[in-house]
Amino acid sequence: MTNITCIGAGYVGGPTMAAIAQHCPEHTVTVVDLNPDRIDRWNSDDLPIYEPGLLEVVQAARGHNLFFSTDIPKAIAEADILFVSVNTPTKTFGEGAGRAADLQFWEKTARDILQHARRPEVVVVEKSTLPVRTAEAMARILQQGPSETRFEVVSNPEFLAEGTAMVDLANPDRVLIGRTETASGRKAAETVADLYAHWVPRERILLTNVWSSELSKLIANAMLAQRVSSINSISALCERTEADISEISRAIGADSRIGPKFLEASIGFGGSCFRKDILHLAYLCEHYGLPEVAAYWESVVRINEWQTERFFRKILATQFNTLTGKRIA
Known part of the structure; x- marks a missing residue:
């Protein structure tokens, strides 16, 4: 059994984790968010987002191997795989205002992971839409602290369209996973690929270098x-x-x-x-x-x-x- 945590219970994180919980019943999936109202709605039948088929998938898995919580430190500490699906809005001031991505939430999440991770090895999966070479910056943050955890960062961008998200997840054109060209990077990418391989044909799971994956989105x-x-x-x-x-x-x-x-x-x-x-x-x-x-x-x-x-x-x-x-x- 693998413990999977997703930080960010929004439009990408919620449906993606619901799909993984549905197709990987042997794994435990926990979705966490700072917003208690959002988590309360994920724990009810009044979900914070509407996508056809989403409620039924959540209802079937919730309480079995799919959980929603605001206890971010605990979820990070227990995670073997950490999906990062936080908001990356456009900067409103400073260098690149109106055009560049605002990575403040992403950076805070990286530092939270560094502080609270407890497993010997953790795969961190970029799910947010991020500028190219962001994985490199995240790896630098995770490697600079005193944590004994060995981190490996991979990129796994989402390709969901509003109104068809559950169909897109169930039958994707491709699943893209970017990794570093090291033995540990390839192992981390295969770990994530094995999750999707529960329902996605292997030929649709594309492994690239991490920079190609980030830019492809x-x-x-x-x-x-x-x-x-x-x-x-x-x-x-x-x-x-x-x-x-x-x-x-x-x-x-x-x-x-x-x-x-x-x-x-x-x-x-x-x-x-x-x-x-x-x-x-x-x-x-x-x-x-x-x-x-x-x-x-x-x-x-x-x-x-x-x-x-x-x-x-x-x-x-x-x-x-x-x-x-x-x-x-």
């Missing part, structure tokens, strides 16, 4: 957002000509090299991930001396903002330049 979201901005830019051209953007989307989506997904013209991409991750990516490019690459990815965000503004300008124009007393649905 940002790139995946950037590429999807790029498709949205690309088709929206063409929709503007269609409005100036006699072309139909729906017909164009269908025509180019029929090309097997392109495919139909994320090719529907719209008001633009929203949500909490695409814009944040692209700006993180652009900031990284600038940090590593690639301003041209940064400008390219920032243009994806600019097109998205322009499309939204263009949409609302068209609404305003059809409403005699005023929305006073009007309801837009």
